[in-house]
Amino acid sequence: MIRFILRRLLWMIPTLWVVATITFFLMRAAPGGPFQAEKEIPEDIKAALERKYGLDKPLLTQYAAFLGNAVRLDFGPSYKNPGRTVREVIASGFPVSLELGSWALLFALAVGIPIGVVAALNQNKAIDHASMAAALLGVSIPDFVLGPLLVFIFSLSLYWLPPALWEGPSTKILPVITLGSVYVAYIARLTRSGMLEVVRQDWIRTARAKGLSEGLIVWRHALRGGLLPVVSFLGPAAARIVTGAVVVEKIFAIPGLGRSFVDGAFNRDYTLVMGVVLFYASFLILFNLLVDVAYGLLDPRVRLS
């Protein structure tokens, strides 16, 4: 197990290097640069800015300097907001994205698993069809539709909840629901299929034969196996939910990292984009590793080697 983890961690290094290199050259290949504006920046000032940030040096020199910075985890100041370092942008934005994502995932699990279990236990009955239809609807309504719709109903018509921002529990409800609802649907469907597979197994039949109550069977025996698909889904889902909430962050004006990242890409804020890409990449790799480890613990058939 330890060797497995160590090996995976070692593999991170070449992976991150490839990611960094591709991003670096793609970023430079994109037209324009950080010092472009509709209002012309005078040539001499632009040159001085480029000198200040070393953008006048040959590309390979810049690449080497960037790799050096990356190793030290210091990307310097953001080009667009020179009063902030890239590290500060990540440190202030990521906890917000992480909180938003965690609540959304928790919401998705809390709602999705019970729906899946109920549907599985009532296979092919009305309640099963109804909940799966609802789940399908959930998957099909994208966040950029659900968000404004929820705002319209709960903020602008009923005046119950604030329409945006991230400044207290009441502001967090709508964005969490918006971001989580797509995952509710996925989790419900995965739970249902996992449960259906498990409840046909011999050991469940044995448990029933022993006269255990249905609740206990579901809770103690079926759920553990039935949730395996959900667990394997959880890794990528958690990573996606934390890193990919750009639309929700924008609709609700949440100061998360996703928004800074996308704006950074449009502004050609090289340092910011590079820093965030590497940060996201490490986060994804570590999260996948965590899921593999958890999977091994939950399912004795999986051997980590």
Next chain:
Amino acid sequence: MTGFRWPDPGPRPPGRVAAARSVGLILLVLAGLAAVDAARAARNGKPFFGSTRPPAKNILTYNNGAEPEVVDPGLSVGQPDGNVCRIQWEGLTVEHPSTLAPLPGMAERWELSPDGLTYTFHLRKAQWSDGHPVTSGDFLWSWRRVLTAATTARYAGLLYYIKNAEGFHKGTIADPDSIGIAAPDDSTLIVTLENPTPYFLSLTSFYTYMPVPRWCAEKFGPRWSRPENVVVNGPFRCTYWRPTNRFDFEKNQTYWDRDNVKLDGVRAYAIDDLNTSLNLYKAGTTDWNPSGYLPAQFLPYVKDMADFHYAPYLAVYFYSFNVTDPLMKNVWLRRALSWSVDREAICSQLFKGMKIPHGGFVAQGFAGYPYPKGMKFDPVYAKECLAKAGYPDGKGLPRIEIMFNTSEDHRKIAEIIQSMWKEHLGIDVGLSNQEWGSYLRNTTGLNYQVARRSWIGDYADPATFLDCYKKGDGNNRTGWSSATYDSLLVAASRTFDPTARYAILGQAEAILLDECPVMPIYNYTLTELKKPYVKGVEPNLTDTHNLKFAWIDRQWDKPLTP
């Protein structure tokens, strides 16, 4: 005076968000319809958009738009940055909230020499927020800082009106003492100009001319303006900043005019999404949704509300022609294209009368400026021009392409113009929309035929528009130049009599419109929503607002006592 602000919301997210916009549009139009019913109060029979209850505290909350890039008067560019500067620092003069006339700021009074070249400013006794006195030396240092090339101040050019400033900035003059700025004592600042500049007292209220606390800037570097370090001389001081979220400002108790500042503080959100901005206004979180943050599709629904305000703005939307293009170098073709556009129709149909059709390049609103006749919609004349260009009825004309940066509004305008050219000239044109970076590179690199452009005036004078078309100006981007035009601009800059100067500028504009490297389309307008209890924030030509004059009127809905 205004800083530059994106005329459209700037760089745009990719397709998914574009889809979000169109779906969001439908939903929000629904919201807008419902809003009419939900408006809780009404004045003169007109409903208000959302809540009209004043905030509990004496704090004005508004959306300041995109996250400012740099908060530093000498380095800031752009409207959001400029607003944050104007809240915290004060120059020699400040602008009247509605007329924009210069009022005394840090300078108590001033004298101008008879030749119009030398201003002597007398500073009032004022303090920085850390107790230092504000001296003429602060201005001297701050202005020299902007003019030092290594500072990389993008708006350094705004100081070129001062004698030898340009030479010093560009390195041809080494001695900082030769710049026309002198501080003989702590309360006197003597400024010598290159040429008489009738609008110089407006410039001194602009943020590039504001003083920066040297000791603070030198100690903390680029982080000096963060709330934990910042030292100010203006009406408010930043106490809290959460990037991409908000700034909180508290009344500065050392400000010289503190007795006339009625607000206890200002809260400025950084929300770049227009729909979100409007939602927060409707819910009553913000008290003021400034111009530029009202989605166009909402205009028909809010334009009749009592808290909607509309006024002309110092900005022009236009198309430019790349005159280095083998086709577009033909002036008759440019005329044909320019005179076959029905500007009235674009403004009334697409913008529901919320933009002003405009056939000139200098924006409307300059009293006494002799506006040239400008371009009109005349399909018969346009056809004659096309024939003179060598393409009677459009025959033999290769396909032309209109380039614009990705945006719904730009696309709609381009499509209308495409159909007008088809209808009135019989020519086919293609449309090419480009991502922001590519668009900028292609316009500056003269790699286009016809391009969407816009220009927002930097200061309240026609020269802010006309100077763009001087030979070699970075904002020209057409390849066009004219020796007569350039010499008229030089002549105007040496003329002190305002009427004579305006007359010369008018002649220059007439040349520009006659040779039409540009095809003006409309004059921008300000469209803002402001709660009825917000007072002292008035629409003005440059959309600049000094919040020292703002206050919250808790009696707004009470009848006036006789």
